[in-house]
Amino acid sequence: MTITLSRRDLLRASGLAAAGLVAVGGGSSLLSACGGGGGGGESGPIKVGVVTDVTGAIGYAGKANANIAKMVVDDLNSAGGLLGRQLELVVVDSASDPKVGVTKARxxxxxxxxxxxxxxxxSAMRDxxxxVIVDRGGKLYIYPQLYEGGECNRDIFCTGPTPNQQVVPFIPWLIENGGKKFYLPSADYVWPHTLNQVVREQVVKNGGTVVDEEYFxxxxxxxxxxxxxxxxxxTNVVFTTVIPPGITPFLGQLYSAGFHQRGGRLACVYFDENLLNVAPPEHMEGLASCLDFFDAIDDPFSKxxxxxxxxxxxxxxxxxxAGSAVTGMYRGLMMWAGAVKEAGSLDKDKVRTALSHAKLDQGPGGPAEMVEGENHVRMNMYIAVAKSGNYEIVEQLGAIDPEECLDGLK
Structure with missing residues (x-):
């Protein structure tokens, strides 16, 4: 059994060799966290598939996703696996390219x-x-990243934050701690276009104005x-959804123009600790983000x-x-594992039913709970500000509902 990510690429992309990368012949590699080989069906290992961007423009996030999946699967196997069977993790590299992603998901x-x-x-990758996964493959699909909302297929579970958890509480804080005039420089794909509708609505609702909204x-x-x-x-607040690789030159040009020096506020809801090294710290000083986890959280389990x-x-x-989908990957795997245990089976219908009300008493950022009928997660949210290359939490928002799929799942 092989995957198409070469051993050399995996070794270069992350420290996965030290974490248990196993060569299986023919120059290909398998991220294996199981005690035995082969199988499927009612015997052999239970196979967990992860499709993520180990290489390409957002390879930093894909590497971290592969890492956390490996760590969770290893922990589950050390505790005895599921249903008396070990788990086998298969990671494929979508290479930051949706076309490649389709092939790898297949x-x-x-x-x-x-x-x-x-x-x-x-979101372009998810779409x-x-x-391929749900309609043609007949599998349950867990999407771990923060996104624009609106995914209401009963076989898709979303474990990252939604606009109601990020934008709705964030905009009032930005107006109070930045100003009322917003500019929205954005990447040209589905997430920014849809998210900006909520941003614009919330800015106006809270007494602000949007100077302009541009896509690149x-x-x-x-x-x-x-x-x-x-x-x-x-402009007082630059609320950006520009993503790598464009975010680095954007931040540099904005800084050189003097935006920071005049007291302007940068804001970005995907910007996490993995992004704090894409530009000099001074280019990101004061950047505010709203996510479900930051390193600075004072929570024993998270630490x-x-x-x-x-x-x-x-x-x-x-x-x-969090902005790299790692916290959502952790939640997704742990909730799915709990659902399999509750179902006592890998039967898709039984696992789906159990997953629809899954809970984690502990997780990155705090407890989490799948909201039944929404297939999205209630979770704790935080606002943090970048200072000298690190984040400082300035507000703990508590548990917030996703407010998704209120008209039901399809």
Whole structure:
């Protein structure tokens, strides 16, 4: 059994060799966390598929997703596995390209016949692979990343934050701690377009105005005209959804124009600890983010989990972080494992029913609970501000409902 990610690519992409990368012949590799080989069906290992961007523009996030999946599966196996069987983790690299993602997702469901699929980071990736997994593959799919909302298929479970958990509580704070004039420089794909509708609505609702809303190709490097508009318009808050690789030149050009020095506030709801090294710290000083986990959280379980992760996967380029979908991957795997135990079976209908009300008493950022009938998670949320290259939490928002799929699942 193989996956198409080469051994050399895996070794280069992350420290997975030290974490148990096993060669299985032919120059290919399998991330295996099971005690035995082969199988499926009623015997052999239970197969967990992860499709994520180990390479490409957001490879930092994909590496961290592969890492946390490996750590969780190892822990589950050390505790005896599920249903008396060990788990086998199969990771495929979607390479930050939705077209590649479709091919890799098909490999998971057709070649490896996995029992569940987790992964996808951008909404463009999720939209590309979900039909392959759910409609044609007949599998349950767990999407771990923060996103724009609206995913209401009964076989898809979303374990990252939604706009009601990020944007709705964040905008009033930004107006109070930044100002009323907002500018929305954005990447040109589904997440920013849909998210910005909520941003604009909340800005206006809270007494602010949106100066402009612009969209750029993912690989854009020249933001000069937009930066000029930001500076000349007296914009107070730059709420950006520009993503790598474009985010680095954008931050640099905004800083050089003097936005920070005049007291402007940067805001970005996906910006986590993995992004704090994409530009010099001064370019991100004061950047505010609203996420379900930050390193600075004073929660014993979260601290222990982050320390364990760092010990197994040392280095700073693929950290346990929320905006990189790592916390959602942890929640998704643990909730699915709990659902399998409750169901006493891998039967999809039984697992789906159990997963629809899954709970975690402890997790990154605190407890979490799947809201029945919504397939989204109630979780704790936090606002933090970047200071000298680290985040400081400025507000603990408590547990917030996702407020998704209120008209029901399809």
């Amino acid at each position: 490999e998971l469901v057709e070649q490896h016949n996995v029992d569940v699929v987790l992964g996808g980071i951008t 590309a692979i979900k039909s 190709p993912l690989d854009a490097t020249d933001f000069g005209p937009s930066v000029n508009k930001i500076m000349s318009s007296g 222990d989990l982050a320390a364990k992760y760092q010990q197994q996967f040392p280095g700073g380029d693929a950290r346990l972080a």
